Amino acid sequence: xxxxxxxxxxxxxxxxxxxxxxxxxxxxxxxxxxxxxxxxxxxxxxxxxxxxxxxxxxxxxxxxxxxxxxxxxxxxxxxxxxxxxxxxxxxxxxxxxxxxxxxxxxxxxxxxxxxxxxxxxxxxxxxxxxxxxxxxxxxxxxxxxxxxxxxxxxxxxxxxxxxxxxxxxxxxxxxxxxxxxxxxxxxxxxxxxxxxxxxxxxxxxxxxxxxxxxxxxxxxxxxxxxxxxxxxxxxxxxxxxx
Amino acid sequence: xxxxxxxxxxxxxxxxxxxxxxxxxxxxxxxxxxxxxxxxxxxxxxxxxxxxxxxxxxxxxxxxxxxxxxxxxxxxxxxxxxxxxxxxxxxxxxxxxxxxxxxxxxxxxxxxxxxxxxxxxxxxxxxxxxxxxxxxxxxxxxxxxxxxxxxxxxxxxxxxxxxxxxxxxxxxxxxxxxxxxxxxxxxxxxxxxxxxxxxxxxxxxxxxxxxxxxxxxxxxxxxxxxxxxxxxxxxxxxxxxxxxxxxxxxxxxxxxxxxxxxxxxxxxxxxxxx
Amino acid sequence: xxxxxxxxxxxxxxxxxxxxxxxxxxxxxxxxxxxxxxxxxxxxxxxxxxxxxxxxxxxxxxxxxxxxxxxxxxxxxxxxxxxxxxxxxxxxxxxxxxxxxxxxxxxxxxxxxxxxxxxxxxxxxxxxxxxxxxxxxxxxxxxxxxxxxxxxxxxxxxxxxxxxxxxxxxxxxxxxxxxxxxxxxxxxxxxxxxxxxxxxxxxxxxxxxxx
Numbered sequence: 156x157x158x159x160x161x162x163x164x165x166x167x168x169x170x171x172x173x174x175x176x177x178x179x180x181x182x183x184x185x186x187x188x189x190x191x192x193x194x195x196x197x198x199x200x201x202x203x204x205x206x207x208x209x210x211x212x213x214x215x216x217x218x219x220x221x222x223x224x225x226x227x228x229x230x231x232x233x234x235x236x237x238x239x240x241x242x243x244x245x246x247x248x249x250x251x252x253x254x255x256x257x258x259x260x261x262x263x264x265x266x267x268x269x270x271x272x273x274x275x276x277x278x279x280x281x282x283x284x285x286x287x288x289x290x291x292x293x294x295x296x297x298x299x300x301x302x303x304x305x306x307x308x309x310x311x312x313x314x315x316x317x318x319x320x321x322x323x324x325x326x327x328x329x330x331x332x333x334x335x336x337x338x339x340x341x342x343x344x345x346x347x348x349x350x351x352x353x354x355x356x357x358x359x360x361x362x363x364x365x366x367x368x369x370x371x372x373x374x375x376x377x378x379x380x381x382x383x384x385x386x387x388x389x390x391x392x393x394x395x396x397x
Numbered sequence: 398x399x400x401x402x403x404x405x406x407x408x409x410x411x412x413x414x415x416x417x418x419x420x421x422x423x424x425x426x427x428x429x430x431x432x433x434x435x436x437x438x439x440x441x442x443x444x445x446x447x448x449x450x451x452x453x454x455x456x457x458x459x460x461x462x463x464x465x466x467x468x469x470x471x472x473x474x475x476x477x478x479x480x481x482x483x484x485x486x487x488x489x490x491x492x493x494x495x496x497x498x499x500x501x502x503x504x505x506x507x508x509x510x511x512x513x514x515x516x517x518x519x520x521x522x523x524x525x526x527x528x529x530x531x532x533x534x535x536x537x538x539x540x541x542x543x544x545x546x547x548x549x550x551x552x553x554x555x556x557x558x559x560x561x562x563x564x565x566x567x568x569x570x571x572x573x574x575x576x577x578x579x580x581x582x583x584x585x586x587x588x589x590x591x592x593x594x595x596x597x598x599x600x601x602x603x604x605x606x607x608x609x610x611x612x613x614x615x616x617x618x619x620x621x622x623x624x625x626x627x628x629x630x631x632x633x634x635x636x637x638x639x640x641x642x643x644x645x646x647x648x649x650x651x652x653x654x655x656x657x658x659x660x661x662x663x664x665x666x667x668x669x670x671x
Numbered sequence: 672x673x674x675x676x677x678x679x680x681x682x683x684x685x686x687x688x689x690x691x692x693x694x695x696x697x698x699x700x701x702x703x704x705x706x707x708x709x710x711x712x713x714x715x716x717x718x719x720x721x722x723x724x725x726x727x728x729x730x731x732x733x734x735x736x737x738x739x740x741x742x743x744x745x746x747x748x749x750x751x752x753x754x755x756x757x758x759x760x761x762x763x764x765x766x767x768x769x770x771x772x773x774x775x776x777x778x779x780x781x782x783x784x785x786x787x788x789x790x791x792x793x794x795x796x797x798x799x800x801x802x803x804x805x806x807x808x809x810x811x812x813x814x815x816x817x818x819x820x821x822x823x824x825x826x827x828x829x830x831x832x833x834x835x836x837x838x839x840x841x842x843x844x845x846x847x848x849x850x851x852x853x854x855x856x857x858x859x860x861x862x863x864x865x866x867x868x869x870x871x872x873x874x875x876x877x878x879x880x881x882x
Binding site: 273287370371372 | 464465466502505506507509511513514516517518526530531560561562579
């Protein structure tokens, strides 16, 4: 135990890098998911085709391959070197954004047709319909899967130690090399990963609850804040909402 | 066949006065199923018309065509002497574009069987959203009007409630207020009481009676509520298999139907306790 | 910039390495399918089930790559990195498939259990002949998603020097300095495998949804 407490600052530095990667990647993924997800619901073929290409390409390539490509191949091709952390965030965001776009598309398509018809009867334009009626309702459906994707992105970020970024996984490696204590060195990182995940899960459940309440739906599980701590199944890894 | 692009001349409406709505030889097919079969009829301004008939006879499709939720397969719908399902191009007509429809359908409102209130908005928001964003009504004015309308439908105290906190009948009354907030010239009522528990029907119908008596909105109403149809409508159209089987004043249709189809339909409706 | 001759020269080596990824995927996935099912069933045992569930939750919320490195460092040297990689990936994905099976099992109507009880079926028949066939049928598409996900996680094993495609690409890249080419090829190789698989999977999904 002393081992970990003494070295806590180093672990926290690594955890901070992991958190930055996760938040940065999620922010980019969210924007991409919204843009390409909405494009995927447009009737015209061109935006739909663009959205499909984005989703299939960036969902199809492993995040690690994408990171290697960003960090090693891109500078050779363009002569321009991104900061490693930034490159990793872009790669993670592109990858998870592709999953997210599918979630957004599916959630928008799941908004009842009758709701869309009501917007026609009130003569709302396409953008008004999206902004005022469709997206607010689809939002509640997106959130549970978004929650899973946040955790997936955090986990995927652990590969960045392979390109030399000192995240939580790299700290475990460094600790082991410095001390020879494999078990304890890694357990420290495992625990921090677990805690970070729990914080993100808690935050996403708060958002979910708020979204459901806005739609006047009963909160699943009910109860106070403590109910949010109850474990809930994390089913989708690939994040494709049915 | 898509709506015809061939030049067509405006029909000269054959009814007395200038009709507001004209269905000119309208055909609607869903795949191989013909729902409306060369339908011709017109509605005068301020007229209240009830459409009755067995389910699948095409009544609801007429409302959905007018609300532009569906497109005609053949024929043309006219509203206020201008093409509605189509738009003029040179001498002829061409299927209406989305922007044309947006400009034209502003004058039409609809109340749905399933209310279709927006669950992400309060009652107030449901009512003011379209006036503010579509008509550009100032917020204060829209709010004042919403309060007025909700008072009219007997829900003045529910203005800040959430739709899911209301009964079906109350939701439907909000939906009526929402439609009226757009100041429509034409109001389409699509089986507005069919989804309600029996004890809630009267409240909704009372509101509609009030609207009918106090305004001159043109109303097209699909309903199984025969006494309501008798009270408020000027004319009843009996539909069967995509065509008008019989039409006339409510007294005549309900009291002395001529067609066998009308008689058997009315019998079946009364037997079912409507 | 892109030298076709050079690419063709090195492609066989990369394809050979890609077969290792396929191999890891197949064996890892088989472990995930069987172990996951076992976990889903055992999870219904009181106490032990709860502990198992917590362990699975832990596995699901920590990164696969650090799990692989950790297990690799703790295993004796005579076990190959490839074996370690397959087992770690298999167990990691079992934590996911267990949840999928669980949702399938919970989706079987209560009446089915009661009918089995009414017929005095033994436990093994209740599970084997009544519950599982219905549960598994429903979750086949969801399980299929994890096959592709497993494949996409195989390059992580570069961290424990398994001779899979990304590891080999790195070797080729550092020997030839043609880094851009080699990683671009790897990207395309992934697309060539994953896009047709995704299309195939969607077909399968539709077929099972239609039943």
